[in-house]
């Protein structure tokens with residue numbers, strides 16, 4: 001479903017070049033639930049934005065659903081984002097001037113869907129996240145957890161095959177975080193592929209597979225020398 | 239398109255949206271009326287005189303009262319003027335269209351009619367029809383033996399030539415659906431038989447649209463003692479030289495002569511309509527200024543909204559909006575604001591027009607100005623919002639994750 005090989009991403013500013021990703025390799029299979037962890041600044045968000053075609057990369061290859069995406073033009077990328085990918089952001093990113101219904105409708109409108117079908121899908125999605133009764137509310141009138149559930153409904157409404165979530169529970173308390181996590185697990189059980197960045201080890205543990213990113217690279221914790229160095233120290237101490 | 243969500247977004251920004259709408263409405267109303275007024279003035283400025291404007295000149299000497307030999311002097315002056323190379327006609331006449339100095343009379347259909355039928359201006363001078371270049375559309379011109387000296391006939395109707403040539407406008411007013419030729423009209427106690435009709439000969443001074451064309455030409459010669467001026471005709475390119483030579487010739491005839499005017503017909507027209515022209519320029523300037531201010535307002539608001547919505551534009555892009563969808567969003571939003579503004583503006587335009595009708599006797603604003611004004615403001619709005627819309631479309635989707 002999502003395969004990156006030797007991917008590199010360099011941010012160039014006037015003074016420095018930052019290698020946000022280097023020789024980055026990952027293969028997420030259809031239907032997997034992958035949690036991405038790693039220290040701050042290690043490149044997790046960079047990976048997710050490239051995976052979601054929000055940004056281009058500087059080297060290597062990225063196949064999404066078998067398509068090499070670096071060859072696609074801007075319109076084709078928009079179309080893939082719209083049809084195949086659902087985004088869930090840490091900051092919810094609901095449009096403050098639109099009510100819940102209209103927010104969930106945004107990606108469906110860009111798909112050129114008929115009004116009746118849109119309405120059906122919006123109400124189904126809101127039903128799923130338990131917020132059908134709040135359709136006429138504005139984001140500012142909802143709690144953080146509710147806003148994130150609206151964002152999930154918005155990501156779900158278009159029935160994407162891939163859900164990308166960047167710290168979806170980062171702005172929520174434990175209670176609300178657990179609710180959102182349960183929702184994601186439910187969506188996963190229904191067949192969606194999910195890639196979720198998180199700082200929370202407890203949530204990461206609930207995913208099928210964990211990918212650890214350090215310094216812009218995916219590392220296997222068992223083989224990483226830094227990890228071994230730490231355990232070696234621990235051994236000698238005992 | 240996404241009209242409903244755009245409208246509900248605007249509803250949450252009522253104050254800003256209302257300001258733009260009012261600005262567009264006001265501009266629409268004022269520009270519609272101003273363009274209408276400009277059109278009126280331009281029609282006025284273009285009013286035909288009926289004379290051969292590109293070939294005529296006028297020289298007005300200072301009036302010197304009665305002279306015993308005024309007839310002989312006038313005859314000699316004109317004979318000398320006709321000798322100037324390039325002169326195709328020279329006469330003395332009391333007035334020219336748009337020349338400001340005007341001789342008028344009440345005209346009746348019978349001497350005992352209580353109220354006059356109309357007021358007409360009266361042109362005097364030898365050979366006026368030919369030299370002015372008038373278009374004689376019915377009847378005949380005067381014969382040489384019909385001409386008399388104006389001061390010979392003054393005060394004695396029996397000496398009057400009793401024939402006249404009238405304009406089509408006057409003939410139609412007095413004799414609608416009848417042949418005016420042979421009909422008699424009365425200037426006070428003097429009867430005049432209509433022997434010819436010219437298409438157009440406008441008054442020296444304008445009144446209202448209907449009576450601007452009421453003119454009568456009489457076969458009477460006038461002199462300097464009758465406040466008459468010299469009218470000369472030549473090819474257009476000869477006019478400047480002919481004018482100079484004519485003044486020199488007239489000075490040679492009488493060195494003490496002083497002239498108040500020496501001008502081509504173009505100058506006469508230009509001076510007469512100078513006020514209308516500057517009013518037109520003023521109105522056009524006001525229109526342009528209003529349109530520019532409105533356009534700048536739209537650009538300003540557009541830029542402000544693009545900056546304010548930067549994040550949501552990124553989110554929309556992340557959710558699948560193409561660049562063109564973002565451009566269209568701003569265009570649709572502007573179209574909606576403009577449409578509401580224009581609808582209000584039309585009502586306001588009619589209101590202003592009603593006021594002008596009541597206070598300045600202006601005609602009703604023709605319907606065509608409304609769709610024309612609407613189209614103008616729609617185009618203006620779309621042009622003004624294009625820059626901000628394109629800037630919005632260049633907001634990268636990554637803004638959704640990085641803010």
Ligand SMILES: Nc1ncnc2c1ncn2[C@@H]1O[C@H](COP(=O)(O)OP(=O)(O)OP(=O)(O)O)[C@@H](O)[C@H]1O
Pocket residue numbers: 011012013018019020038039040041042043044045046047
């Ligand atoms: N637009 C940019 N220009 C320059 N450098 C950037 C830009 N975006 C990210 N970086 C750098 O790339 C590196 C990876 O950033 P990224 O946001 O992917 O980290 P992260 O793992 O998501 O961190 P966090 O856990 O704090 O969210 C960082 O060093 C960051 O400073």
Ligand SMILES: [Mg+2]
Pocket residue numbers: 044045046166
């Ligand atoms: Mg991050």
